[in-house]
Amino acid sequence: MNIGNLIYQSIHSIWGNKIRSGLTILGIIIGVAAVIALIGLGKGLQADVQSRLGALDASAITVRSQDPERPQFDRQAMGRGVMMFGEQADNALTVDDYQAIRQIEDVAAASPEAGKQIGVDIIKDAQTVSGYQVTGIDWQYLELKKITVVEGASLTEQQIESSESVALIGKGAAKELFPDDNTFVGKTIYIDNEAFEIVGVIEGPETDAANMPIRIRSTDPSDSIYIGYKRWLELAEEEKLPTIVLTAIDEKSVAAVASAIETLLLEAHNIDDRDKADFGLMVNQDILNTITGTASSFAVTLAWIAAISLIVGGIGIMNIMLVTVTERTREIGLRRAVGAKTRHILVQFLTESVLLTLIGGALNVVLAILFGQYIGEIVNFGSGGRGFGRNASEVKPLIDFPTIALAAGISVVVGIVFGLFPAIKAARLDPVEALRYE
Amino acid sequence: MSANIIELKNVKKTYRSAGGATTQALNGIDLTIKRGDFVAVMGPSGSGKSSLLHIMGLLDQKFEGTYRLDGENVSRLSNDQAAEIRGKKIGFVFQQFNLLRRTSVLQNVLLPTVYQPLPNAEFRALEVLKMVGLENYIESLGNELSGGQIQRVAIARALIMNPSLLLADEPTGNLDSKTAHQILEILREVNEQGTTVILITHERELARFAQYTIQLKDGLVEK
Numbered sequence: 001m002n003i004g005n006l007i008y009q010s011i012h013s014i015w016g017n018k019i020r021s022g023l024t025i026l027g028i029i030i031g032v033a034a035v036i037a038l039i040g041l042g043k044g045l046q047a048d049v050q051s052r053l054g055a056l057d058a059s060a061i062t063v064r065s066q067d068p069e070r071p072q073f074d075r076q077a078m079g080r081g082v083m084m085f086g087e088q089a090d091n092a093l094t095v096d097d098y099q100a101i102r103q104i105e106d107v108a109a110a111s112p113e114a115g116k117q118i119g120v121d122i123i124k125d126a127q128t129v130s131g132y133q134v135t136g137i138d139w140q141y142l143e144l145k146k147i148t149v150v151e152g153a154s155l156t157e158q159q160i161e162s163s164e165s166v167a168l169i170g171k172g173a174a175k176e177l178f179p180d181d182n183t184f185v186g187k188t189i190y191i192d193n194e195a196f197e198i199v200g201v202i203e204g205p206e207t208d209a210a211n212m213p214i215r216i217r218s219t220d221p222s223d224s225i226y227i228g229y230k231r232w233l234e235l236a237e238e239e240k241l242p243t244i245v246l247t248a249i250d251e252k253s254v255a256a257v258a259s260a261i262e263t264l265l266l267e268a269h270n271i272d273d274r275d276k277a278d279f280g281l282m283v284n285q286d287i288l289n290t291i292t293g294t295a296s297s298f299a300v301t302l303a304w305i306a307a308i309s310l311i312v313g314g315i316g317i318m319n320i321m322l323v324t325v326t327e328r329t330r331e332i333g334l335r336r337a338v339g340a341k342t343r344h345i346l347v348q349f350l351t352e353s354v355l356l357t358l359i360g361g362a363l364n365v366v367l368a369i370l371f372g373q374y375i376g377e378i379v380n381f382g383s384g385g386r387g388f389g390r391n392a393s394e395v396k397p398l399i400d401f402p403t404i405a406l407a408a409g410i411s412v413v414v415g416i417v418f419g420l421f422p423a424i425k426a427a428r429l430d431p432v433e434a435l436r437y438e
Numbered sequence: 439m440s441a442n443i444i445e446l447k448n449v450k451k452t453y454r455s456a457g458g459a460t461t462q463a464l465n466g467i468d469l470t471i472k473r474g475d476f477v478a479v480m481g482p483s484g485s486g487k488s489s490l491l492h493i494m495g496l497l498d499q500k501f502e503g504t505y506r507l508d509g510e511n512v513s514r515l516s517n518d519q520a521a522e523i524r525g526k527k528i529g530f531v532f533q534q535f536n537l538l539r540r541t542s543v544l545q546n547v548l549l550p551t552v553y554q555p556l557p558n559a560e561f562r563a564l565e566v567l568k569m570v571g572l573e574n575y576i577e578s579l580g581n582e583l584s585g586g587q588i589q590r591v592a593i594a595r596a597l598i599m600n601p602s603l604l605l606a607d608e609p610t611g612n613l614d615s616k617t618a619h620q621i622l623e624i625l626r627e628v629n630e631q632g633t634t635v636i637l638i639t640h641e642r643e644l645a646r647f648a649q650y651t652i653q654l655k656d657g658l659v660e661k
């Protein structure tokens with residue numbers, strides 16, 4: 001009994017019952033389509049989340065002043081990217097705290113991030129001034145935030161230590177303030193009516209602002225102005241810093257660094273109860289783990305839903321094969337009479353069910369290639385929706401070779417698993433009984 | 439090669455229905471059939487003719503007693519061993535449902551060659567189809583033929599492997615007497631070419647085509 005003959009027989013029988021076979025195949029198409037689409041979607045979603053989080057440095061830690069009465073304020077607000085506008089806790093971090101944090105083992109780089117909306121103009125005592133985010137930083141800040149200098153140079157340690165009136169300006173802010181110019185280094189700006197010399201023009205990392213859920217103009221480095229943190233304390237008439245940002249030397253040391261900072265600050269601020277702390281730690285790693293964990297458990301849920309629809313399709317196959325076996329009982333008897341062994345009958349019916357599911361799987365791949373692009377839009381709850389991928393291009397199901405191989409593999413497995421019972425039933429028929437079957 | 443193609447000794451067949459009731463279909467058959475014989479089996483309905491044919495054709499292995507086919511003891515075979523011998527040595531013609539519907543005459547005749555290899559199978563198929571006079575119908579489908587044509591295709595299929603034994607269970611039961619005679623003529627021709635033919639029939643008139651008749655009654659051979 002050769003394979004060509006087997007396949008010929010199976011196609012013959014499938015073709016002989018076009019409507020029934022078609023409906024069964026439809027069940028498999030839906031099942032396998034659900035698997036491909038939902039697994040693809042899950043992957044796409046994870047890829048999207050990963051690319052969005054790519055800018056988030058897993059070894060970064062942010063230390064933020066916090067109102068002990070509203071302890072979760074920071075993290076939740078940060079998550080929504082609105083902390084700059086929220087009610088702000090009193091600044092609680094001293095320059096000594098900052099220097100001490102710098103000394104902690106395994107801290108790679110650290111800087112204050114002391115931002116405030118301040119009026120800025122290019123002439124002194126202007127009638128109307130626009131507010132800009134003016135942030136006090138230390139010399140490692142640009143490296144920490146992946147900000148690049150596009151003209152001039154960054155602030156030196158020396159300039160920061162001696163509170164010099166020098167500033168870095170974001171490209172966007174520079175263009176706004178000096179619409180007619182192309183170079184800005186050497187120009188003077190007045191921050192709260194105090195003269196600062198521009199020493200460098202900077203630009204934030206590409207993806208960062210563009211992909212933020214809500215674009216916050218004032219926190220975009222390109223629209224901000226940076227000065228030394230000591231100079232900032234004078235200008236803002238503050239004693240303490242609101243925020244310190246830092247990175248650990250690698251992702252593994254993040255936890256140790258974070259707990260060292262906590263111990264250090266609790267002691268420095270004379271606080272016994274960590275629930276009453278006037279600072280909060282935001283560890284990127286935790287956030288990353290939570291988000292990627294959510295994304296992957298979502299993907300697993302999708303896979304389960306897909307599996308269920310596949311099982312339903314498989315039951316359809318089993319049902320139809322059982323009907324086929326019953327209908328063809330006499331044929332089975334005849335085949336046995338002319339020399340077919342039990343395994344011949346088994347293989348014949350298995351081939352038929354596998355072929356049914358394979359046809360379903362193949363049609364699926366075709367459909368997936370044709371319509372796969374629309375699935376992204378469905379996830380967005382329609383075009384212009386507020387789903388996971390606000391741009392349809394962002395969450396697109398990945399229909400790649402492994403997915404196609406998966407579809408084929410799943411089809412074969414479903415065909416075998418759900419075709420096995422009917423095939424065994426056919427093979428076990430007694431030849432005499434089968435021939436007598438009415 | 440044994441001179442007797444079939445030797446049955448004290449063969450008994452008991453059917454057990456699901457309810458536990460038993461029917462003794464064969465009560466101890468002793469029967470010898472020589473190679474090349476053309477035998478008619480007759481007897482009232484329920485006398486055990488079909489039961490006997492199923493045992494002789496190795497379709498039914500669940501019987502008591504001994505059965506030697508071609509000198510070989512075939513009383514205790516596995517399903518697959520029986521299938522192997524059926525395919526090579528035995529051809530069947532049943533009363534009805536002999537062909538696969540929607541399948542061509544040629545493919546129907548070739549059916550046994552799906553399970554056991556036969557060199558030049560198509561050539562041999564044409565040969566046996568010619569013998570039954572259907573060489574012009576090879577592409578017709580099983581469900582496009584008359585009753586007589588169907589039985590002729592069934593004979594061709596039974597002959598394709600060149601079996602030593604052809605078993606026919608009321609092959610003309612659904613045919614008019616003229617057509618039945620045509621079929622019997624073919625069977626006689628088959629027998630003349632050396633195949634042992636065992637024919638179950640109800641009609642005395644048709645039994646005359648055979649060399650001799652075995653009468654069954656209540657599961658026993660009537661002497």
Ligand SMILES: Nc1ncnc2c1ncn2[C@@H]1O[C@H](COP(=O)(O)OP(=O)(O)OP(=O)(O)O)[C@@H](O)[C@H]1O
Pocket residue numbers: 453454455461462463481482483484485486487488489490
């Ligand atoms: N599968 C079965 N289960 C139970 N009893 C059976 C079965 N097959 C046959 N019998 C019984 O065995 C006996 C012999 O049946 P068999 O079919 O061999 O008779 P037959 O001579 O071929 O009759 P007919 O001329 O009507 O075809 C009958 O009493 C029948 O009822």
Ligand SMILES: [Mg+2]
Pocket residue numbers: 487488489
């Ligand atoms: Mg009978």
